[in-house]
Amino acid sequence: MTSRKIAFVLPSFAGGGAERVMLHFLHSLKPEQYQVVLIVLTGEGPLRASLSKSVRLIDLGASRLRTALFRLRHCISKEKPDVLVSTMGYLNLAVLGVCATLSQPPSVIVREANTVDSTLRWLPIGVGKLAYRLLYPRADFVVCNARHVANELEALCPGLRRSVELIVNPIDVPGLRIQAIQPISEEFSKGWFVAIGRLTPAKGFDRLLEVLSECPPQVKVLFIGDGPERSRLESLTKSMNVSPQARFIGFQDNPWAILARSRGLVMMSRWEGLPNVALEALACGVPVYGLESVDGLGEIQEQAAQGAVLLAPNSQELVDLLSTSAISGSKSDELAPSLLPAAFEGAVVRQQFMSLVEKALHERHGRADTE
Incomplete structure (x- = not known):
C-alpha cells in the first residue's frame, strides 16, 4: 500500500x-494513491453513513475539544500522516498547537470555512487573536473558501x-440533481420559499420572520433544519402572526428535492463563509434571495447568471423581491437547468484541492530529506 498518508480532522459527522x-x-482522494484517515472528535452525526469504506475512521470519543487534545496528539503522533487537513477555526488552532509539540510534524493544511470573527466570538477576548497570529503562520497552507474570508484572515495575520x-x-452537481428529482410530499410543492440551515442565531432566521411579517400571505417559507433556536423561532412565528406563512419541518435527509421545487432559497445570515446551501440551490436551478450584507453571496452573484442571485440592500427591498416572485405565477415541478457557475463544480474544485495536497506532500518530503 502507498505510504502517502493523508489524515483529515473533523469535530463530528x-x-x-x-x-x-x-x-x-x-472522497476525491483515490485509495490506490493515498492512505486516507479520518479523525473525528466524536463519531456522531447524520453524515457518518456517507463515509466510504476505503477511509479508515478513528473516533476519539470526545464530546469537547478540550478533552480531546491529548488523544488527538497521541493519534497524530502514532499515525504519522504526511499531510494533515483540518477545517473550522477553533479546530485548526488546536491542530496547529498540537503539531507544534511534535518532533516530526506533518505538513498541515488548515481550511478557514467561516469568518474569523465568528470563531473569535467563542474565544476569550484577546486570546483568540493572539492564537491566530501565533499558530496560523505554522500552517504550510491556509485555504479560504471566499475572498472576504481571506481578506479578514490576512488583516489579522499579515504574514499569511x-x-x-x-x-x-x-x-457535486450530477449527484445533487439526482437527489433533487426524488419525490416529495405534495404539501411541500405549493410554491414555498425555503430557508435551510441549523437553527442558530448565526443564520438570522429571526430576521427572516420579521421580513415575512411584512410580506403578503402569498409569501410562505419552509424552514428546513433543527437546532437550539427552534422553540424560540416557533414562538416568534406565533407572536408575529405569521404561522400560516412559516413552517418548521426539521432536519431532512434530502432537502434538495424540496429546494428544487421551491420558488427560491432565502438567506439572511448574520455571518457566513461561502454559503454552501446557496451554491446547492443554484445547482438545483433555484434562485437565491438575500441581503447584500450576507457574507459570500456577493461573490457568488458576481459569477452567476443575471437573476440567479437577487440581493437587496435592506429588508424592505427584500420584501418587495419576495412579494414580486410570489405573485408572478405558479412554480413548475420540473427540475430547472443548473444555475451554478462552472468555477464551483466539483470536478474543478477537486482538482485544485488535489494539486494542493501534492504540493504539501512535496514540501513534507523535502523537509524529511533535509532532516
Whole structure:
C-alpha cells in the first residue's frame, strides 16, 4: 500500500457545510494513491453513513475539544500522516498547537470555512487573536473558501499572504440533481420559499420572520433544519402572526428535492463563509434571495447568471423581491437547468484541492530529506 498518508480532522459527522465539503475532498482522494484517515472528535452525526469504506475512521470519543487534545496528539503522533487537513477555526488552532509539540510534524493544511470573527466570538477576548497570529503562520497552507474570508484572515495575520489559497466549496452537481428529482410530499410543492440551515442565531432566521411579517400571505417559507433556536423561532412565528406563512419541518435527509421545487432559497445570515446551501440551490436551478450584507453571496452573484442571485440592500427591498416572485405565477415541478457557475463544480474544485495536497506532500518530503 502507498505510504502517502493523508489524515483529515473533523469535530463530528454533523450535517453542516464544512463537514460536507471536507468529506467531498476526502472522497476525491483515490485509495490506490493515498492512505486516507479520518479523525473525528466524536463519531456522531447524520453524515457518518456517507463515509466510504476505503477511509479508515478513528473516533476519539470526545464530546469537547478540550478533552480531546491529548488523544488527538497521541493519534497524530502514532499515525504519522504526511499531510494533515483540518477545517473550522477553533479546530485548526488546536491542530496547529498540537503539531507544534511534535518532533516530526506533518505538513498541515488548515481550511478557514467561516469568518474569523465568528470563531473569535467563542474565544476569550484577546486570546483568540493572539492564537491566530501565533499558530496560523505554522500552517504550510491556509485555504479560504471566499475572498472576504481571506481578506479578514490576512488583516489579522499579515504574514499569511504567501500561504493563503483560495479554493471554493465544491458542488457535486450530477449527484445533487439526482437527489433533487426524488419525490416529495405534495404539501411541500405549493410554491414555498425555503430557508435551510441549523437553527442558530448565526443564520438570522429571526430576521427572516420579521421580513415575512411584512410580506403578503402569498409569501410562505419552509424552514428546513433543527437546532437550539427552534422553540424560540416557533414562538416568534406565533407572536408575529405569521404561522400560516412559516413552517418548521426539521432536519431532512434530502432537502434538495424540496429546494428544487421551491420558488427560491432565502438567506439572511448574520455571518457566513461561502454559503454552501446557496451554491446547492443554484445547482438545483433555484434562485437565491438575500441581503447584500450576507457574507459570500456577493461573490457568488458576481459569477452567476443575471437573476440567479437577487440581493437587496435592506429588508424592505427584500420584501418587495419576495412579494414580486410570489405573485408572478405558479412554480413548475420540473427540475430547472443548473444555475451554478462552472468555477464551483466539483470536478474543478477537486482538482485544485488535489494539486494542493501534492504540493504539501512535496514540501513534507523535502523537509524529511533535509532532516
